[in-house]
Amino acid sequence: xxxxxxxxxxxxxxxxxxxxxxxxxxxxxxxxxxxxxxxxxxxxxxxxxxxxxxxxxxxxxxxxxxxxxxxxxxxxxxxxxxxxxxxxxxxxxxxxxxxxxxxxxxxxxxxxxxxxxxxxxxxxxxxxxxxxxxxxxxxxxxxxxxxxxxxxxxxxxxxxxxxxxxxxxxxxxxxxxxxxxxxxxxxxxxxxxxxxxxxxxxxxxxxxxxxxxxxxxxxxxxxxxxxxxxxxxxxxxxxxxxxxxxxxxxxxx
Amino acid sequence: xxxxxxxxxxxxxxxxxxxxxxxxxxxxxxxxxxxxxxxxxxxxxxxxxxxxxxxxxxxxxxxxxxxxxxxxxxxxxxxxxxxxxxxxxxxxxxxxxxxxxxxxxxxxxxxxxxxxxxxxxxxxxxxxxxxxxxxxxxxxxxxxxxxxxxxxxxxxxxxxxxxxxxxxxxxxxxxxxxxxxxxxxxxxxxxxxxxxxxxxxxxxxxxxxxxxxxxxxxxxxxxxxxxxxxxxxxxxxxxxxxxxxxxxxxxxxxxxxxxxxxxxxxxxxxxxxxxxxxxxxxxxxxxxxxxxxxxxxxxxxxxxxxxxxxxxxxxxxxxxxxxxxxxxxxxxxxxxxxxxxxxxxxxxxxxxxxxxxxxxxxxxxxxxxxxxxxxxxxxxxxxxxxxxxxxxxxxxxxxxxxxxxxxxxxxxxxxxxxxxxxxxxxxxxxxxxxxxxxxxxxxxxxxxxxxxxxxxxxxxxxxxxxxxxxxxxxxxxxxxxxxxxxxxxxxxxxxxxxxxxxxxxxxxxxxxxxxxxxxxxxxxxxxxxxxxxxxxxxxxxxxxxxxxxxxxxxxxxxxxxxxxxxxxxxxxxxxxxxxxxxxxxxxxxxxxxxxxxxxxxxxxxxxxxxxxxxxxxxxxxxxxxxxxxxxxxxxxxxxxxxxxxxxxxxxxxxxxxxxxxxxxxxxxxxxxxxxxxxxxxxxxxxxxxxxxxxxxxxxxxx
Numbered sequence: 001x002x003x004x005x006x007x008x009x010x011x012x013x014x015x016x017x018x019x020x021x022x023x024x025x026x027x028x029x030x031x032x033x034x035x036x037x038x039x040x041x042x043x044x045x046x047x048x049x050x051x052x053x054x055x056x057x058x059x060x061x062x063x064x065x066x067x068x069x070x071x072x073x074x075x076x077x078x079x080x081x082x083x084x085x086x087x088x089x090x091x092x093x094x095x096x097x098x099x100x101x102x103x104x105x106x107x108x109x110x111x112x113x114x115x116x117x118x119x120x121x122x123x124x125x126x127x128x129x130x131x132x133x134x135x136x137x138x139x140x141x142x143x144x145x146x147x148x149x150x151x152x153x154x155x156x157x158x159x160x161x162x163x164x165x166x167x168x169x170x171x172x173x174x175x176x177x178x179x180x181x182x183x184x185x186x187x188x189x190x191x192x193x194x195x196x197x198x199x200x201x202x203x204x205x206x207x208x209x210x211x212x213x214x215x216x217x218x219x220x221x222x223x224x225x226x227x228x229x230x231x232x233x234x235x236x237x238x239x240x241x242x243x244x245x246x247x248x249x250x251x252x253x
Numbered sequence: 254x255x256x257x258x259x260x261x262x263x264x265x266x267x268x269x270x271x272x273x274x275x276x277x278x279x280x281x282x283x284x285x286x287x288x289x290x291x292x293x294x295x296x297x298x299x300x301x302x303x304x305x306x307x308x309x310x311x312x313x314x315x316x317x318x319x320x321x322x323x324x325x326x327x328x329x330x331x332x333x334x335x336x337x338x339x340x341x342x343x344x345x346x347x348x349x350x351x352x353x354x355x356x357x358x359x360x361x362x363x364x365x366x367x368x369x370x371x372x373x374x375x376x377x378x379x380x381x382x383x384x385x386x387x388x389x390x391x392x393x394x395x396x397x398x399x400x401x402x403x404x405x406x407x408x409x410x411x412x413x414x415x416x417x418x419x420x421x422x423x424x425x426x427x428x429x430x431x432x433x434x435x436x437x438x439x440x441x442x443x444x445x446x447x448x449x450x451x452x453x454x455x456x457x458x459x460x461x462x463x464x465x466x467x468x469x470x471x472x473x474x475x476x477x478x479x480x481x482x483x484x485x486x487x488x489x490x491x492x493x494x495x496x497x498x499x500x501x502x503x504x505x506x507x508x509x510x511x512x513x514x515x516x517x518x519x520x521x522x523x524x525x526x527x528x529x530x531x532x533x534x535x536x537x538x539x540x541x542x543x544x545x546x547x548x549x550x551x552x553x554x555x556x557x558x559x560x561x562x563x564x565x566x567x568x569x570x571x572x573x574x575x576x577x578x579x580x581x582x583x584x585x586x587x588x589x590x591x592x593x594x595x596x597x598x599x600x601x602x603x604x605x606x607x608x609x610x611x612x613x614x615x616x617x618x619x620x621x622x623x624x625x626x627x628x629x630x631x632x633x634x635x636x637x638x639x640x641x642x643x644x645x646x647x648x649x650x651x652x653x654x655x656x657x658x659x660x661x662x663x664x665x666x667x668x669x670x671x672x673x674x675x676x677x678x679x680x681x682x683x684x685x686x687x688x689x690x691x692x693x694x695x696x697x698x699x700x701x702x703x704x705x706x707x708x709x710x711x712x713x714x715x716x717x718x719x720x721x722x723x724x725x726x727x728x729x730x731x732x733x734x735x736x737x738x739x740x741x742x743x744x745x746x747x748x749x750x751x752x753x754x755x756x757x758x759x760x761x762x763x764x765x766x767x768x769x770x771x772x773x774x775x776x777x778x779x780x781x782x783x784x785x786x787x788x789x790x791x792x793x794x795x796x797x798x799x800x801x802x803x804x805x806x807x808x809x810x811x812x813x814x815x816x817x818x819x820x821x822x823x824x825x826x827x828x829x830x831x832x833x834x835x836x837x838x839x840x841x842x843x844x845x846x847x848x849x850x851x852x853x854x855x856x857x858x859x860x861x862x863x864x865x866x867x868x869x870x871x872x873x874x875x876x877x878x879x880x881x882x883x884x885x886x887x888x889x890x891x892x893x894x895x896x897x898x899x900x901x902x903x904x905x906x907x908x909x910x911x912x913x914x915x916x917x918x919x920x921x922x923x924x925x926x927x928x929x930x931x932x933x934x935x936x937x938x939x940x941x942x943x944x945x946x947x948x949x950x951x952x953x954x955x
Contacts, residue, residue, distance in 0.1 A: 004454065004485075011445045012271045019275045019438040020282060022705075023431055027286035029709035030427045034290075035297055041340065042301040045308050081304055119582070162297065166289045173285030177278040185274045192266050200485070203461075207491035223259055227465050234468035235495055241535045242502050248528035249509060252521075 004200070008193060012185040016178060024174035031170070032163040036133075039159055040126055043084060043135045043152045046077050050087070050150055051137050064139075064147040070098040085132055086153045089139070090114075097148065109151065117149045125149075132156055199223045206232070260455055268442045275438050279431055283424070290420045298342055299388045299397050302413040305336055305343070306399035310411055313348070314403055323401075323408045324356050333359035344394055345414030351379045351407050363392030363414060370412065379407040393417050433701045433802055436809070440694045448560045456556055457485030464492055473499050474544035503541040507532065554734050555675040555684055561729035562668045563691040565631055568638060568722035569661055570699020574801035575707035575715065576600065577787045582712065585647045593916045595647065597784050597909035599654040604779060604909070606658035608902030611666050612749060612895050618667040622737045623674065627730045630663025635723040642716035664726075674738050693815075696808040704801020749895035753888050757896045763881050765942045767897055770832050771873050772904035773935040774866060777839050779908030780928050781862060782807055789855070789921040803859045810863025811870070819871035828872035828879065833940040835869025840933025843925035850922060858925065 050073060057067045074087045078100045089098040094114045096104045113134060116125045123138045137150045206228040309332060316326050333346040337360060345360035353371035369375060369391045378387060381400045388397045394414035401408045447455075467474075475496050510525070510532055517525055572579075580596045587595055618626035633656050640653030669688065676684035706715040757763045787800040822831040842861035845854050877897050878885070885893050911931075915924035 007449050008267055008446070011267075011442065011449050012274065014445055014449075015271055015438055015442045016275055016278060018441060019434055020278050022434040022437075022702075023279050023282045023286075025709070026427050026430045026434070026705065027282065027289075030423065030430075031286070031290060031293070033709070034294060034423050038294070038297050038301055042304045045301070045304045049308055049311065080307060162293050166293050169289045170282070170286055173282050173289075177281040180281070181274045181278045184277075185271065188270045188274065189267060192270050193263065196263050200488075204488050204491075207488045227462065230465050230469050231492070234465075234471075235499070238468075238471075238473055238499050238539055239502075241531075241538065242499070242506060245506050245510075245528060245531045245535055248531050249506065249513070249525075252513070252524040252528050 005190065005193060005197065008189050009186045012189055013182060016181040016185060020174050020178045020181070024170050027170050028163070028167050031166045032159070035162045035166075036128075036159050039083065039154070040133070040135045043081065043154050044124060044137065046080055046084065047135060047137045047150055047152050049080075050074065050077055051139060054089075054139050054150075055141070058141045058147070064141070065097060067098075071100075071102075074098060074100045083154045083158060084152055085155055088151045088153070089148055090151065091148050092146070113149070113151060128156065130156070133159070203228065260458065264443060264446050267446060268439060271442050272435070272439055275435065279435065283428070283431060286427070287420065287424055290424060294420055294423070295395060295415070295417075298415050298419070299395060301340070302343065302388075302395075302397035302415055303399060305340060306397060306411050306413050309333075309336065309346075310399055310401050313401055313408075313411070317403055317408065324350065326357070329357040330359045333357070342415055342419040343413055344416035345396075345412075347412045347414075348401070348409055349412065350409045351376065353410075356409065360414060363394040363396070365392050366394075366396070366412075366414075369396060370410070375410065379410050390417070429802065430705050430798055433705065433798075433805060436805065437698045437702055440697050444559075444563060444691075444694050447556075448563075454485060457489065460489060461485065461492070464489070468496075471539040472544075473503075473539055473541050475500050475542070476544045500541050503535075503539075555672065556687065557733055558668055558671050559687055559691045561627065561631075561726045561733065562664070562688065563695050564722055564729055565634070565661075565664050565726035566692050566695035567699050568634065568719040568726065569657065570695045571703035571706070571719045571722065572641075572716065573700040573783060574704035574787050574804055575712055575797040577784060578707075578791050578797055579712040579716075580647065580650065581788070583644055583647050583650055587647075591913070591917045593913040594910070596788065597913035598647075599651055600779065600783050600909040601906050602651060603654055603658040603661075604902065604906035606655055607662045607665070608899060608906055610659060610662035611902065612899060614662050614666040615670060618663070618670050623667045623671040624730065624733045624735060624737070626667035627664050627671070627733070628727065630660040630665075630667060631723055631727045631730055632660070633657075634660030634664065635720050635727065638716055638720035638723055642713045642720060660723075671733070693808065693812050697805055697812060700804035700808070701798075701801040704796070704798040704804075707797040749892045749899060753892040754896050754899070756888070757884065757893065760881075760884060763877075763884055763893070763897075765939065766873070766876050766880065767900045769935045769939040769942060770836060770869065770876075771897065771901040772907070773836065773932045774839065774869060774873065775901055775904030776908040776911060777843075777862065777928055777932045778866060779905045780912035781843065781908075781925065782859070784909040784912045785916070785921060785924055785928075786855075786859065788916075789925070792921060793850075793852070795852070803856065806856065806859050807863040807866075810860065811867050814864060814867030815871055818868045822872040823875070828876050829939075829943040831872040832869040832876060833936060833943070835865045835867070835872075836932060836936030836939060837865070838868065839865030840929050840931075840936045841865075843927075843929025844933070846922045846925045 053073055054064075054067065054070075057069075058064060070089065074089070078084050078087050086100045086104070088096050088100075088104060088109065090096045090109050090113075092114075094109045094111070096107050096109060099105050110127075110129075112127050112129075113136065116127045116134075117136055117138055119125070120138070123140065125136045125138065127134045127136075132153050133156050135152045135154065138146045139148045139150055141147050203224045206224075312332060313323075313326065313329070317323055321327075329348060336346060337343055343360070345358075345362055345366070347358040347362070347366070347370070348356050349370045350356055353367075353376050355367070355370065369389065375387070375389075375398055378398055378400045379402065381402065388395055390396075391414070394417055397413045397415065399411045399413070401411055473496050475493065510528055513525055514522070514529065576599065577596050580599055581592075584592055584595060586592075590598075614626070621629075637653045637655075637657030637660055640656065641650060644650040644653055672684040672688050703715060703719075706718055710718075782804055786803050787797065790800040790803065791797065818831055818835075822828045839862050842858045842865060845857050845861070848854060874894075874897070877893060878890075881893055912924050912928055915927045919927060
């Protein structure tokens with residue numbers, strides 16, 4: 001197989017690998033982000049219930065730090081979805097005020113939580129840790145002032161499991177597609193570059209007989225015919241002139 | 254002679270075949286992905302529907318606990334509407350009583366829903382007291398049913414309908430990215446064909462064509478070149494061999510004649526005269542011996558610049574669609590400066606460093622060598638990209654971006670010099686076509702792929718990818734020839750002097766071209782494309798990938814229209830008209846946002862901007878040579894073009910600054926409109942200023 005043909009086939013394989021790889025990458029990440037957002041919005045449905053209760057308490061004049069039913073409410077809402085591992089309510093310093101786990105009350109939440117809550121342009125925020133994800137809501141009073149933050153911790157396992165399963169299937173589909181291309185593309189390329197290869201062969205054949213004085217046996221009909229003709233006539237001219245010189249030298253003795 | 258577009262016809266055929274294969278493969282991947290999405294997303298959404306249903310049920314039970322009759326509840330439809338707003342995948346909600354009669358409903362009812370609600374199995378659910386939900390496919394929806402049971406007393410059933418087409422909607426977004434991948438793949442294919450096969454093929458066939466020309470002109474001088482071991486290399490070796498045979502024959506005959514002449518006397522010397530005359534004629538008609546090295550146009554090495562340049566520019570272009578959003582994320586308050594201006598600061602600084610650095614880095618790269626200058630620049634940029642990826646806040650981000658800018662300017666200038674060094678009068682245009690081609694392809698591929706990456710793997714990791722690309726460019730630069738071919742005869746380049754800058758700044762003709770055309774064109778380019786589009790698209794709830802797609806539209810317009818407009822404006826010699834029309838179209842682009850804020854209109858803005866810029870960009874710099882001949886005679890070509898480029902690039906730096914100030918005053922849409930109006934004004938002013946007879950095409954320029 002000619003080296004040029006091999007190079008063209010390599011190009012086809014590299015481009016196909018890039019395209020199929022990118023498509024697999026896009027589908028996988030789209031799936032992961034979609035499943036993440038579905039799960040997060042599912043968790044936030046419960047968060048909204050808590051938010052409504054907190055706002056109802058605040059609107060009747062209760063202090064945010066002194067909502068007596070809060071821990072019971074959190075425990076009840078946590079039980080509403082098996083996905084939720086725990087619910088915390090913390091203030092702007094990051095100190096936990098209410099939690100489904102008593103031991104966490106008074107503790108500080110990780111800085112990434114407060115950063116994410118502060119950075120968010122809406123009332124919803126979220127972070128993704130190694131083992132658990134957090135979906136949060138900024139709790140506001142009637143004057144639209146943020147009084148604290150609600151954080152719903154849920155297992156990353158659900159998202160990771162689904163993403164892993166989907167990733168495996170997308171990867172398999174991509175591998176088979178790529179293998180399909182790897183088989184078909186070279187054959188299709190060979191068909192397409194046949195004309196080019198024929199031209200090159202004609203050129204090479206002509207070049208191998210550049211110094212022949214006889215034109216009859218040369219292949220014709222390639223894109224290089226004119227160039228080959230020019231090349232041969234130039235060489236013939238030069239050789240004739242040298243022959244003439246040879247003849248004159250011989251005549252001179 | 255070889256047809257000019259022979260290779261390109263082959264490339265396009267090959268690219269066509271590769272594209273067909275890629276489309277089929279992408280279709281297969283998309284089909285299977287759809288299957289996976291359907292299989293996994295629907296159950297997950299059903300669970301979400303059950304949770305939402307439980308929340309709505311709690312509200313209903315709260316109302317009934319206050320004694321309100323289940324069939325007389327107020328505001329249920331309103332609650333359903335709020336649920337739809339937050340969950341676009343839900344298409345229908347209804348509450349039925351224990352007989353399956355609909356009491357409350359909202360959304361598009363699927364065909365067969367009423368029958369389904371009266372199904373005995375479904376009705377039985379109302380008596381369930383546990384937290385249970387059931388899903389069934391009804392028409393074009395998946396219906397999730399949740400029992401409403403008040404302490405053992407069945408009240409009814411809540412039904413939530415999930416639009417079965419929501420998976421299609423999710424995949425439609427992916428499809429747009431897949432189309433982007435397809436377009437990028439096409440350009441990538443052409444680039445790779447050129448890099449892996451075409452560069453060698455083109456230079457081989459070019460060398461063959463030149464050899465044919467030389468031989469036709471009687472030049473049989475031998476070149477001592479190492480030929481590649483491929484089809485073209487073998488062909489060239491055979492031609493070399495034929496030339497060598499001729500040279501051997503010639504030298505042998507010349508030696509024999511000299512010997513005979515040296516020893517011959519009298520009549521014998523007379524007899525040698527015809528041979529001597531034949532030798533003289535031969536020497537006049539043909540040239541033999543060794544080819545001078547200067548004749549070597551080094552085309553193979555010229556082509557080798559394309560790959561490193563493409564990889565390096567791609568690294569920077571990848572960041573275009575998301576850089577402002579990333580800066581926004583790392584924003585710190587700078588007293589006295591508006592956040593909008595601060596967001597534009599890294600882009601502004603980048604452009605400023607490139608603008609001010611380029612005139613002086615040209616002579617530096619001559620001194621240290623083009624390859625070395627490119628290596629230094631690429632290393633600096635790689636560090637800059639890596640630093641940007643790890644940036645702590647805006648302050649160090651600015652430092653890293655400055656490093657990227659310096660590296661960019663070094664590589665750009667050194668690559669330009671590399672092309673200049675290896676081209677002569679006859680192939681300079683071809684050299685620059687190669688240079689600009691690499692940049693344009695990177696401009697098409699970079700922003701779109703960068704946006705996709707940023708959306709999926711995050712801004713920091715995407716900058717990591719840019720660092721990786723810059724690293725790849727270092728490897729490619731390393732493969733460039735170590736021997737510089739700059740000769741002593743070549744005039745050293747220099748940056749423009751202050752007195753030249755001042756003199757040209759007050760020159761009416763020069764400033765008409767620069768101040769009314771070149772600078773506004775760059776201001777709208779960087780202001781709109783690099784600053785406003787990425788920020789505005791994200792501000793209206795879209796993604797960086799969408800910003801990338803928009804910028805790709807601009808780049809594709811440039812790739813398609815610039816060659817056409819360049820040849821047309823050259824042919825008609827009315828370059829000023831192309832500049833006028835281009836500026837006016839660019840100026841009208843942003844005004845479209847006065848009609849509507851819709852996304853399609855924004856697409857129209859970028860499309861028109863691309864069209865306007867493509868029409869005017871090629872003609873602009875040619876107009877300088879055409880209409881500033883007096884200035885070129887006085888200050889020299891380097892100085893006039895140096896000042897022109899400097900001011901043009903200052904326009905690049907001004908773009909984000911002007912756009913950010915306009916955003917503060919009028920918001921994003923106002924900024925689009927105002928910056929466009931400014932360019933429209935400049936376009937009209939340029940048209941009026943170049944209307945007179947002294948702006949008719951100059952004969953010399955032809």
